[in-house]
């Protein structure tokens with residue numbers, strides 16, 4: 635059985651490498667390494683002490699926003715994204731917070747993961763993301779605390 639850990643971290647070259655491998659349109663280096671705003675947490679998930687993915691959340695008042703989540707492609711499809719998200723949801727529930735996120739409407743895997751975790755569609759931002767075919771809508775999803 636591999637050893638899977640979730641822990642708090644800081645942006646690093648290893649995380650930025652995963653950002654580039656996982657996202658077709660990754661955050662720039664400037665954005666990735668900018669000083670974290672108030673309430674920001676960086677999360678890492680590791681498998682046998684190797685970093686396999688990360689997430690970035692921000693808690694403001696009673697709302698948590700998931701700004702980023704990425705699993706290294708070589709580790710995708712093994713439940714790690716859901717495992718990492720569950721740790722974040724536990725933290726959100728401890729704070730009795732609402733949670734919001736935005737996701738590309740073409741990102742079927744992420745939408746599936748979010749729906750399974752209790753998120754529902756609450757809005758749409760037209761033409762929000764750059765895409766290979768021009769622009770793409772963002773779906774806004776929300777989950778109420780347990």
Ligand SMILES: CC(C)(COP(=O)(O)OP(=O)(O)OC[C@H]1O[C@@H](n2cnc3c(N)ncnc32)[C@H](O)[C@@H]1OP(=O)(O)O)[C@@H](O)C(=O)NCCC(=O)NCCS
Nearest residue numbers: 656703704705710711712713714715716737742743744746
């Ligand atoms: C989205 C992401 C974080 C999920 O992490 P992961 O470790 O691959 O996900 P898991 O293995 O935990 O779960 C994947 C789920 O999606 C399902 N899935 C896989 N491909 C799918 C598809 N094309 N359509 C719908 N569901 C799909 C799997 O069956 C699994 O669900 P199940 O457990 O109910 O069977 C990861 O794929 C990733 O880093 N993607 C690139 C970056 C990204 O898109 N981030 C989200 C930005 S909002």
